[in-house]
Amino acid sequence: MNTAVLYSGGKDSSLIAIILKKIGFNPKLINVNFGVLKSYIPAMISAKSLCFDFSILELDKEILEKGVDIIIKDGFPNNGMDYVHKEVIENLSDLKYDIIADGTRRDDKVPKMTKNEIKSLEDRKNIHYLNLDSFGYKTIDLIVNKFFEFRKEKSNRKNSSDYEVEIRYLIDERGFKSSEIFPEHYQTRVVGFKNR
C-alpha cells in the first residue's frame, strides 16, 4: 500500500509516521510547498533523521492566497488554516497513494477534518485517511518522549515547515502584520530517534 504522511518535522506528524511504520506500512513523508519560501528544509532534515523517504508536494500558490484572504478578512487564522489544510488533503489524495495521514490530534480544533468530511474524502477518492484522533495531547507527549529527540524552539521562518511560514510571509507581503494575527509560539522539531 502506497502510504503518505503530510509532514512538517514536528512531533505530531512524526508520531503518525512512526505508528504507521510500526504497524507495517512504509510511509513517504510529504511536505507541501506553495512556492513562496523554501520552507521544506526543516521537514526534510527531520525526515532524514528518522530514516523515512521524503518528498515535496508543490501546490498552486492560489490555494495559499485564498487562505490568506480568509485570514485577513477574519482577523484570525483558524478558518484560513482549515481551508488550506483541506485543499492540501484533497490534492494529496489525488496522487498515487492508497493511504494518506496527517498529525491532527483529538484535541485540535483546526485544522481538522470532521467525520463527515473524512467519510466523503475516503469514498470519493477511494483512499484510507487517518490521523491522531485516537490520542490526546498528554498521551502524544508521553509517546513522543519515548521515541524522539526533539528541539523546542520559538517558531520562525528558519526552523518551521508548516503552512504557517508561507502564510505569514504572504500576509506581511500584503502590508498586514502576521505577528498580530498569529501568536508567537514554541514548536517541537524532531531531530532523531532517542537512544534506548
Added chain:
Amino acid sequence: MNTAVLYSGGKDSSLIAIILKKIGFNPKLINVNFGVLKSYIPAMISAKSLCFDFSILELDKEILEKGVDIIIKDGFPNNGMDYVHKEVIENLSDLKYDIIADGTRRDDKVPKMTKNEIKSLEDRKNIHYLNLDSFGYKTIDLIVNKFFEFRKEKSNRKNSSDYEVEIRYLIDERGFKSSEIFPEHYQTRVVGFKNR
C-alpha cells in the same frame, strides 16, 4: 506505564492492543464480567492466542440491570449499551492503570465517548484514555487482515465476550425477547497471529 485494554476478543480491541504493544507499551487485556454468565472464555482464549496478559474485571450486576432498564424502556440497545460502556470505563480508570484503551472506532456511533467526556475522564482520574478514533472501518479491516487470523461467526452466547451476551440474557430473563431488540449479527473473533 500500567496499560489496560478493554478486551472482547474481537478485531477492534485486538487491534488497539497490538498498536499499544508496537509503540512500546505492554497492555493487560481486561474482559468485564457482571456475574451473569461466564462470557469471558472467548476473550481469554483470544488474548492467550496473541500472548497478552489477561484478566477479568468483575463489576456490579446493578450496572447491567440499569443498562437493561434503559434498553427495555427505549426498545433499542444504543443508549443502554452506551451507559454500560461508560460505567465500565469509569470503573476501569479507578484501578491501578495509567493508560486505558478500548476498541471503539471513528465510525462507531455507540458505545462512544465524546471528546468532552474523554477530557473529563482524563482530568478527573489523571489517566490517559485512547481508542481507535484515528481509523475508519476500512482501514481497520486492512490492518487486522495483515496481523490476525480470525473467525467470522454468527454471534452467540458461546463465542462472544462483549457486554451484549450478558445483557441479552438479562433481557430474556425479564420475559422480553432480546432477539427482537438486538439484530442477529456476525462477529470476528481473533484466534492468533497470521504467519508471515
